[in-house]
Structures are given as C-alpha cells and as structure tokens.
Amino acid sequence: MIFMAGTAGSGKSLLTHSMKEWYVSRGEDAIAVNLDPGVVALPYEPDVDVRRTLDLRDIMERYGLGPNGALILATDMVATQLASIQEEVDSYKPEYVIVDTPGQTELFAFRESGEYIVRETKADSKVLLFLLDPLLAHTPANFLSLALLSASVGLRMKVPRISVLTKRDIAREGVKRIREWSKDAAIFEDALSSTKDSDQYSLYSELFRTLKKLTFGTDLYPVSSTTQEGLIALIGEIARIGRGGEELTD
Numbered sequence: 675m676i677f678m679a680g681t682a683g684s685g686k687s688l689l690t691h692s693m694k695e696w697y698v699s700r701g702e703d704a705i706a707v708n709l710d711p712g713v714v715a716l717p718y719e720p721d722v723d724v725r726r727t728l729d730l731r732d733i734m735e736r737y738g739l740g741p742n743g744a745l746i747l748a749t750d751m752v753a754t755q756l757a758s759i760q761e762e763v764d765s766y767k768p769e770y771v772i773v774d775t776p777g778q779t780e781l782f783a784f785r786e787s788g789e790y791i792v793r794e795t796k797a798d799s800k801v802l803l804f805l806l807d808p809l810l811a812h813t814p815a816n817f818l819s820l821a822l823l824s825a826s827v828g829l830r831m832k833v834p835r836i837s838v839l840t841k842r843d844i845a846r847e848g849v850k851r852i853r854e855w856s857k858d859a860a861i862f863e864d865a866l867s868s869t870k871d872s873d874q875y876s877l878y879s880e881l882f883r884t885l886k887k888l889t890f891g892t893d894l895y896p897v898s899s900t901t902q903e904g905l906i907a908l909i910g911e912i913a914r915i916g917r918g919g920e921e922l923t924d
C-alpha cells in the first residue's frame with residue numbers, strides 16, 4: 675500500500691494517476707483510493723472514493739461549519755469509515771493500492787485520524803511517499819523546511835518513507851541543485867551562505883546535519899508524472915521496501 679503525502683499542489687493526485695497507469699500497463703492489479711473528501715476534480719478515476727459517503731456541503735450544513743472546519747471534520751470521519759474502505763479495497767484483490775490524501779497535508783499527517791488510517795489498514799507492506807515540489811524547494815532554506823516536514827511526517831507515521839522530488843520535467847535545473855544539496859552538507863552550506871538566509875547559517879546547517887541523520891540516508895527520487903521519467907527507479911525502491919529491504923540479486 676502506497677500513501678501519498680506532501681504539501682498542497684506538490685503532485686500527489688497526478689502521481690497517483692501516473693503510478694496506477696504504470697502498474698496497470700504492465701499487467702499488475704493496481705487501484706487508486708481517494709481519501710480527500712474536499713477535492714473537486716481528480717486526474718484519475720478513483721476505484722475507492724471517500725466522497726461517495728462523505729459530502730462536504732452536507733457536513734457544512736449539518737454541523738454549521740465553514741469550509742475549513744468541515745474539511746477537518748470530514749477528514750477525521752474518513753477514519754471512522756476505515757472498515758468499509760478496507761472492505762471495498764479488498765474486494766479488488768489488488769497487488770498495489772495507491773492512496774491519495776488531502777491537499778493540505780497537515781490534515782492527514784498531523785491529525786490522529788491520518789496516523790490511525792496508516793497504522794490500522796491491513797496490507798502486506800506499507801510505504802509513504804513524501805512529495806517535495808522543486809518549485810517550492812528552490813532555495814536552501816525552503817528545501818530545508820520541506821525536508822523537515824518530510825522527516826516529521828516520517829517520524830509520526832512509522833512506516834518506511836521515500837522522499838520524492840516531483841515535476842522534474844519542468845524544473846530540471848532546480849531538481850539537479852536540490853539533489854546536490856541533499857547529498858552533501860558542504861554543498862548545501864555553500865549555497866546557503868550566498869542567500870539572504872545566511873544570517874541563520876549556523877542554525878540551518880545544524881538542522882540540516884541533524885536531518886541527514888534522521889532520514890537514515892534515504893535518497894531523493896526525482897520523478898515526472900507527465901513524462902513518467904524516474905518512475906522506474908521509484909517503483910523499484912517501493913518494491914525493494916516491499917520485499918523487506920532486500921536488494922535485487924539478478
């Protein structure tokens with residue numbers, strides 16, 4: 675089971691679409707699950723969709739809530755429906771379940787309900803993809819903020835996490851730079867020293883070095899959901915985690 679997490683607009687829904695297409699085109703049974711009760715349009719046809727039982731407008735009226743309050747309540751209500759969602763998922767007998775989560779990642783990642791869903795769903799293996807938008811992570815300080823968010827989501831969810839750089843087709847230079855920063859603290863610090871954030875140099879570099887320890891050496895996987903570049907490497911890593919971390923031997 676593959677959970678998508680990441681800031682609003684980072685590419686969760688399009689990657690859900692692209693990965694499902696990839697698996698299905700290779701004859702694998704894959705389904706897409708939408709856990710976002712507030713989404714209006716999706717780039718894929720969800721096989722399981724919480725919007726079939728949770729109507730945001732109805733929740734707003736019934737509980738006298740505004741759109742944000744209703745979205746929080748609806749996201750929490752998803753957890754109460756986990757048994758029926760699981761039943762629906764299982765009825766497909768899928769090999770891969772790709773789970774798209776609410777746009778505002780804190781609704782899923784920082785509330786008890788999100789943790790509960792990830793913990794209590796039954797699957798042979800689980801992995802969380804944390805999507806980083808290179809257009810947002812374009813300065814060392816922004817990259818650090820997103821990497822911190824990725825690490826804290828990983829700590830909370832307690833399942834293997836892969837950090838994914840999305841939109842590589844439209845941010846090639848940015849993706850290259852970010853990968854260099856992520857691999858080498860000295861390159862990150864060098865880039866940081868020439869930005870307006872350099873007054874926070876020692877704090878940022880200390881955070882960055884702590885983060886490198888926290889992420890346990892996980893690499894950043896650059897992908898494009900539009901051209902499918904990088905998808906094979908990402909899917910290979912998901913498969914490796916699914917096998918319990920073994921390397922392919924042939």
Ligand SMILES: Nc1nc2c(ncn2[C@@H]2O[C@H](COP(=O)(O)OP(=O)(O)OP(=O)(O)O)[C@@H](O)[C@H]2O)c(=O)[nH]1
Nearest residue numbers: 682683684685686687688777841842844898899900
């Ligand atoms: N060129 C390009 N555009 C992308 C890629 N991934 C996502 N996008 C675009 O980025 C925008 C946001 O993508 P979504 O998949 O909706 O992102 P999301 O994280 O699901 O967003 P919310 O659920 O609304 O927070 C859309 O306009 C996508 O078409 C990519 O790999 N390449």
Ligand SMILES: [Mg+2]
Nearest residue numbers: 686687776777
């Ligand atoms: Mg989305």
